[in-house]
Structure formats: C-alpha cells, structure tokens
Amino acid sequence: MLDEAASLPAPAASAAPATRAADASGPGLDAELAGLDALDALGTRIGTRVPWPRRAWRATWPKLIAVGLILVIWEGAVRAHWKPFILQTPRTVAAQLGELLRTAVFWNEAWNTAQRALVGYALAVVIGTAVGTAVARIPMLRAGIGSLITGMQTMPSVLWFPLAYMVFGDSSSAIVLMMVLGAAPAVANGVISGIDQVPPLLVRAGRVLGARGWSLQRRVVLPAAVPTVLGGLKQAWAFAWHALMAGEFLIQVGGQVGLGGRADNALTQGYYATLVALMIVIVVIGIVVDMGFGRLDRAVRRRFGLLDTSRG
Amino acid sequence: MSLPEPVPSRVPPTDRPSRTPAPGVHLDGVGRRFGSGDTGVNALADISLTVAPGEFVCLVGASGCGKSTLLALVAGLDRPTVGTVEAGDGPVSMLFQEPALFPWLTVAANVELPLRLRGVGAVERRAVAADLLERVRLGGSGHKRPHELSGGMRQRVALARALAQDAGLLLMDEPFGALDAITRDLLHDELEQLWAERGFTVLFVTHNVREAARLGDRIVLLTSRPGRVAASYPVTLGRPRRIDSPEIADLAATVTDQLRSEVRRHAR
Numbered sequence: 397m398l399d400e401a402a403s404l405p406a407p408a409a410s411a412a413p414a415t416r417a418a419d420a421s422g423p424g425l426d427a428e429l430a431g432l433d434a435l436d437a438l439g440t441r442i443g444t445r446v447p448w449p450r451r452a453w454r455a456t457w458p459k460l461i462a463v464g465l466i467l468v469i470w471e472g473a474v475r476a477h478w479k480p481f482i483l484q485t486p487r488t489v490a491a492q493l494g495e496l497l498r499t500a501v502f503w504n505e506a507w508n509t510a511q512r513a514l515v516g517y518a519l520a521v522v523i524g525t526a527v528g529t530a531v532a533r534i535p536m537l538r539a540g541i542g543s544l545i546t547g548m549q550t551m552p553s554v555l556w557f558p559l560a561y562m563v564f565g566d567s568s569s570a571i572v573l574m575m576v577l578g579a580a581p582a583v584a585n586g587v588i589s590g591i592d593q594v595p596p597l598l599v600r601a602g603r604v605l606g607a608r609g610w611s612l613q614r615r616v617v618l619p620a621a622v623p624t625v626l627g628g629l630k631q632a633w634a635f636a637w638h639a640l641m642a643g644e645f646l647i648q649v650g651g652q653v654g655l656g657g658r659a660d661n662a663l664t665q666g667y668y669a670t671l672v673a674l675m676i677v678i679v680v681i682g683i684v685v686d687m688g689f690g691r692l693d694r695a696v697r698r699r700f701g702l703l704d705t706s707r708g
Numbered sequence: 709m710s711l712p713e714p715v716p717s718r719v720p721p722t723d724r725p726s727r728t729p730a731p732g733v734h735l736d737g738v739g740r741r742f743g744s745g746d747t748g749v750n751a752l753a754d755i756s757l758t759v760a761p762g763e764f765v766c767l768v769g770a771s772g773c774g775k776s777t778l779l780a781l782v783a784g785l786d787r788p789t790v791g792t793v794e795a796g797d798g799p800v801s802m803l804f805q806e807p808a809l810f811p812w813l814t815v816a817a818n819v820e821l822p823l824r825l826r827g828v829g830a831v832e833r834r835a836v837a838a839d840l841l842e843r844v845r846l847g848g849s850g851h852k853r854p855h856e857l858s859g860g861m862r863q864r865v866a867l868a869r870a871l872a873q874d875a876g877l878l879l880m881d882e883p884f885g886a887l888d889a890i891t892r893d894l895l896h897d898e899l900e901q902l903w904a905e906r907g908f909t910v911l912f913v914t915h916n917v918r919e920a921a922r923l924g925d926r927i928v929l930l931t932s933r934p935g936r937v938a939a940s941y942p943v944t945l946g947r948p949r950r951i952d953s954p955e956i957a958d959l960a961a962t963v964t965d966q967l968r969s970e971v972r973r974h975a976r
Contacts, residue, residue, distance in 0.1 A: 425894065425897050425898065425901070426845060428894050429845045429864075429894055429898070430845065432858075432860060432890065432891060432894065433845075433846075433858065433860075433861055436857075436858030436860070436861065597804065597806055597808045598808055598810060600785075600804070600808070601804065601808035601810075602810075603785065604783060604785070604800070604801065604802040605801075605821055605822040605825060605869070605873065606799065606822055606825040606826060606873065607821075607825050611825055615821065615824075615825065616810065619810065619812045619813075620810070620811075620812070622812065699811070699812060699853060700811040700812060700853075700855070701811050701853060701854065701855020701856070702811075
C-alpha cells in the first residue's frame, strides 16, 4: 500500500499541474472569499421593514376594540341593575380613577408598593440565582432539593402569609418574605433549566479556549443560559407581584400602606369605585412590566440569533 | 519503499514571526476504553504515532475509528487507558465541525475571548482580534453577531479565535465537513496559507480522502472498532495544491481502496 502511494509521480507534480496559477494565490483568494461573503450576505438583508407608525397601529387597534367591548358589557351590566349599589358605571370609576391619580396619598402608596416590589424582586432574583446555580452544578443538591423547588413554585403565595406573619409580624419584611418565597423558586427553576440546556459543544469550545471552573461558568455557561433564565425571571415577576398584592392586602404596615392595602381599605369602607379604579391601576402596571419583559426577551433573542430578524 | 526526493513544501522556519514554538506529538501504545467489563468498548487500541513539529498530518478513517477520541486525548481533555500521549506543554487549540461561536458575543469579542481568559488587557486584545479578523479577511465584520454570518464566515471566525490562543498545535475535527464545496476549497487555501505563515503543527481529522491529500504532509489511515493505525502515506506533492488535480485524485484513489478494504472487514 505504502509503495503505491510513494510511486506517484510526485516530482513532476511539483512543477506545473498541481501548483496553482500565480493569480490564484494571495490577492486572488482575497477576492474569491470577499465575493463569496458578498453573495452569502445577500440572503440576510432581504425582508421588508414596516414603518413604526403602522406597526404601532397594528398592535394597538385590537386592544382598543377589546377595551371597548369590556366597557360595553360593563355598562350593560350596570344598566341591567346587576348588583346595584356595588357595581358602578365605567364613568363613575373613571372619575374616581382621575381623582385618585390627583392625590398625593395615592402616589405615596404607589411609591411604597414600588419600593417593596424592587426590594422583594431583587432579593428573589439574587437568592434564586444562587440556589439555582448551586443545584444545577451539584448533583447531591439536585437530588435533595430539586423537586422541593418545583413544589414551592406551585404553592399559592397567599399560603406563605401565616409563615411570614409569624416571623415578621405587621411589617414590610413580612411582605418581602412572602415575595421571596413565592418568586425565588421560579428564578431558581429558570436558572436550572437554563444551565441544563446549554449546548455541550459550547462548553467544550470554552474548555478548549482555556476557560476552567468559575471562568467557564461566568464566560460560557451562564451567558449561554440567559434566554431560558429570562423566562424564569418573567415568571418570577408574576409570582412576586401576586405575593406583593396579597401581602399588602393582608398585612397593614402602619404608615406605609401600599396599593394592596389601599384596596383592602376601600373594600372595608365600601368605596367600590375606588376599589375598581385600584384594580385598573394594578392591571395596567402588570401590562407595562410584562411589555418591558417582552422587549428584553426580544432584544436577547435577537442578539442570540434566535429571532427571525426580517420581521423586526 | 523508495521515496521520491522531498519537495520543499513551505516557508522555512526562519521566515516565520516568533510565536509559541510548534510542538511535536507523540503517541505511544495508546489505548482508550470506555465503560468496563463486557459492555466496555475499545475506542482506540495500540496507537503509536509521531507528528513532527510543524507537520500537517491528516487522519482519515470510517465511522467508529475513534478520531474524535484521539483528538480529545491530544488536547488533554481526556486521558488514555493505556499508553502515553505527549503534545508539548503549551496551549492546544481545536476546531470542530460546527464553528461553536458564542452567540451572545460579537464576532470580535469571540476572537478576544481566549485572550481575555489569559488576562490580556483590553487594548491589546482589541488590536490582536482586529489583526486576526483582518487575516481571515473578515476585517469589516467584527461588530456583527455570529448568526449574521454565513457558515464559511463563521468557520473563519472560529479559525481566528483558535489562532488567538497562539497555540503551537492546532487540532481540527472535520472543520469543513458542513460547508459547501466552493467555500471548502477556498478555506483549504486559507488554512494552508496560515499554516505556512505561522508554522504550527496540525492534526486534521476528516472523512474526505481528497481533502486529506489536498492538505496533509502525511495521511494516516485509521481502522475502526477499535481504532488502530492501518497505514501512513507521505504526500510529496508541492504546495499550493489543487484538490481537482490528477495527482491528488490518484493518491486519494489509493487511500480510498485501502479504506474500503478496511471497511469490508466489518461486513459480517
């Protein structure tokens, strides 16, 4: 076999035929690769970009119709005298909402709520990320508390109230504890599945490039997990917000009433229009935050190339 | 076996800029067994192979010849069950069939990553990455994301990233296997030029016998299950070569015949 290979007319080959013509060397290759790159690039630029006013209108009009429909049904229910004295007309509630937004007390309460939201959510994210990373990396921990985390996630946040109340009493800390217990498991689960789903090839590539231990986690594994982790963060926000509203509703912190506490007051004092106005405020906050997460999610997906950019 | 006169195949070492010296690779009686007892599998058995510093060796074999296992051993990602593997003390860089670029980093940041991991400062990092991208003719693409590039461009970024490690030994695991033929031929030229400039040692795994004849100083044919060295063919054709030249075709035919007879042994 070896003799066959060696008996090839090698010396002759080195002269003309196997050697490329001079024009195909350096600058030739330059032009060829540049040409191929240009041809390849064509495909990525195709796609029509819709001007933003039209895009905004497309996204808005179905929402307007939905809101209109709700108002019609609501007004209809009031006129049919369903639950008289309790159910107010949309007009009354709108007036009450306008009134509410003009009072300093309301903005003070909203500020109390926002502070708790930030503190509680940030704590849940920090704790959930630490626990999630540890559980994903240490098999014994996963076997021990992996299913506990999932179990905690299915627990309705209201049920954390007795525990939080026993520990911290009537205080902001109790509300924040409810939020952390409700939201941290969702963060942890997002981190765990994010790390589990990191393509092994990327981890291998990171190792080959010289990343070991913590640098491998920080430079490769955690960034690669980001799109999935973000899903967990979004879900955790929903849990944290539920827990916050329930906590404020149930726990009256002296001098530091939040939106949930105001809703409780409105209910006990029979200000039904104020109650509905507050519910509208809470729903709008939920929608705005969700839109924020949606934008973040799209930005990350675009960066990772997981989004069809031609529809951008 | 009478070898024809050796043909000077690339730039002499003195013309190269000073870099990490290219190490040789020595495998001596290497075996790798996965699992234990009756269910265990011998991926590699009794592999002895010497690659000279700066040599370009292509490993060819059918499925199950343990090529990837062999590369993992040389890269130090895995240890042999028996035998010894020596591949110098310096860093080893590796290219896979997929470019394995990090999608959250720009093209330039991908190339910078091995430098960052070595603790190189930001200014120098940027300069080196820009040079390397220029070198693989992607100077204008540093700000892009990997997904915005074609397959061939991505593999060139991966090549630049591997070069940023400044390793004397480059391991390549079917790096052009997923590319179209036109792009692949151009990347052969590109790789050959880089190798001639920098003089690193290359261990190149491929299924494609012509590709091996196009690129290698030597073709090593591996058997399958377990992987052993079946034959070794020196490639004495001058460089640069053309993959469609009759000499490459002749050599490829010889190697393919032997490869097929190896494959036939497994028909039962």
